[in-house]
Every structure is written in structure tokens, then in C-alpha cells.
Amino acid sequence: GENVEQHPSTLSVQEGDSAVIKCTYSDSASNYFPWYKQELGKGPQLIIDIRSNVGEKKDQRIAVTLNKTAKHFSLHITETQPEDSAVYFCAATIYNFNKFYFGSGTKLNVKP
Amino acid sequence: GAVVSQHPSWVICKSGTSVKIECRSLDFQATTMFWYRQFPKQSLMLMATSNEGSKATYEQGVEKDKFLINHASLTLSTLTVTSAHPEDSSFYICSAHRGSPYEQYFGPGTRLTVT
Numbered sequence: 001g002e003n004v005e006q007h008p009s010t011l012s013v014q015e016g017d018s019a020v021i022k023c024t025y026s027d028s029a030s031n032y033f034p035w036y037k038q039e040l041g042k043g044p045q046l047i048i049d050i051r052s053n054v055g056e057k058k059d060q061r062i063a064v065t066l067n068k069t070a071k072h073f074s075l076h077i078t079e080t081q082p083e084d085s086a087v088y089f090c091a092a093t094i095y096n097f098n099k100f101y102f103g104s105g106t107k108l109n110v111k112p
Numbered sequence: 113g114a115v116v117s118q119h120p121s122w123v124i125c126k127s128g129t130s131v132k133i134e135c136r137s138l139d140f141q142a143t144t145m146f147w148y149r150q151f152p153k154q155s156l157m158l159m160a161t162s163n164e165g166s167k168a169t170y171e172q173g174v175e176k177d178k179f180l181i182n183h184a185s186l187t188l189s190t191l192t193v194t195s196a197h198p199e200d201s202s203f204y205i206c207s208a209h210r211g212s213p214y215e216q217y218f219g220p221g222t223r224l225t226v227t
Contacts, residue, residue, distance in 0.1 A: 036218070043118075043205050043218035044156070089155060100146075100216060102155045 002027040004092050006103025014111050019080050021106045023090035024072040030092040033073045034100075035064060038087045047088075048075070080110045115139050116208050118219035126227055130194045133222045135206030141186035142208035146216070147179075150203040162189040196226040 003026040013019050025033075031052035036044035050057045050064045050073065057064050061080075066073040077084055090103040115138040125131045135145055143164050148156040160181050161169040168181035178200075180192040189208075193200055205221040 034216070041221070041223070043116075043207075043220045046217065099158065099161070104155045105153075107153075 002030055002092055002094075002101040004090060004101045004103045006090050006106060008106060009104065010107045010109070012109045012111065013080050015080060015082060017080055019075075019077045019084070019108055019110075021075045021088055021090070021108070022072060023074070023092075023103050024070075025092040025101075026071065027092070027094070028068075028071065029094050030101075032093050033064070033066060034091050034093075035062075035075050036089045036091065038089065038105075040086075044089060077108075080108075082110050082112050084108060085110045114210050114215070114217045116206065116217050116219040118204075118206055118222050120222060121220060122223040122225075124225045124227060125196055127197055128195055130192055131196060131224060132190055132192045133204055133206075133224075135189045135191070135208070135219055137187045137208040137210070137217075140208075140210045142189075142210060143186060144209045145183060145189040146207045147181060147189075147191050148205045148207065150205060150221075152203075156205060159191075193224065196224070198226045200224065201226045 006023045034049035035047050037047045038044045048059050048062050048064050050066050061078045063076040088106045091100045093100045117136045119134045145162040147159045149159050150156050158171050159174045162181045162183040164183045164186050170176045183189040203221050207216045207218045
């Protein structure tokens, strides 16, 4: 089955700096890669996603890049704000397969 | 749109009792819902896939007789933890598919504490 690895496990940045979280996957058939933000005591919220036919996607301060050859994808947050502090999870799945494989999570701390 | 709710948000029960957790898609129909378990500071572990009108599919290592799943309608799936033990204490999260298989939306989670 698919194996998703996520790094780093914790990330501390100063407000206004950029943050990058990286994930690798093992199954070349995976073709959908969402990123979720989870605040303490709450369920994960989808923040951005990318499909395998696209190399990069941007939504305001958040961007995701995908390298299919290397089988890795990254989340980029620019101009970080304290409210960005949360745990971020990457995931991978195969179209029509339904099962999502999650990374181990990254705790992002944005210091004011 | 795409709101998923869970009830209750937290529950405390005594060892040996059963507890039911509801997962509802509020503004869309979901033929498939998923149940996850999350331990503190860990990732989400898929427990089972719930399909409306059919039996749930459980992941390896998940006891189907202990974690009963019923997907009675296109907007409701329930997870019943039977004969709960302290080791069942965890954060249980459901998710629901909307439309394309890609779109999966999560509920806010249910904190279960078994004393």
C-alpha cells in the first residue's frame, strides 16, 4: 500500500517568514494530494489540494508543488501569521480508490 | 457548503458500556463516509469505510464486533463502540465524500474518554 512520509515533525518560524512542509509518497499511482490543517481539538480542514496533472497550485498565501518523478509534494505558506499555528497533514490517494493515506503531521508554530 | 457534523463532541463513559457517535453530512449526500481514530500528537488512522446501504469495510486490525458502523442514510453514519475499555479512549473523526472521489470533508471529531 501507499506510504506517506512527512517532514519536519515540528516547525517554528517568526511571523512574516515562510514555512515549507514536505511529503513523499511511495505509490506512483497516487494522483491526488490534499493538505489539511488541524487545530487543537478539531477535525482536519482542507486548505489546498493538487492533482497529478498539475505541478503547482496557489491560493493566496498558500501554495503546493508536486514533483511526480521524485514522488514528493510540498506545502508553502508565505507571510505566516500566528493564526497559521496548527498541525498540518499531507495525504495521498488514488482516484476512485477513496482511501486516503496521511502523513505523520507537522506542528507549525508561528511566533509573533 | 460541505459541512460535516459529529455528535457528541465529547463523551465520558464507564468501562463496559457502549457509546454511539453520529456523523452527519449537513448540506450534501454522502454515499461513502470514513471513520478515523487519532491518538494524541499522532496522525489519523483509518478504521473503516462506511457505505450507505451496505456493510462497512474495516481496516486490518480493527475489530468489527467492537466498532459497529451503520450507514443508514445518505447523510448519517454511526459508530458504536461496544463494551468500551480505557484503551478505547481516543479522538474519533469521521469524513464524508462529496461528489468526486477527491472531495473528502472531515467532521470536528468526538473525544471519547472511558473511565
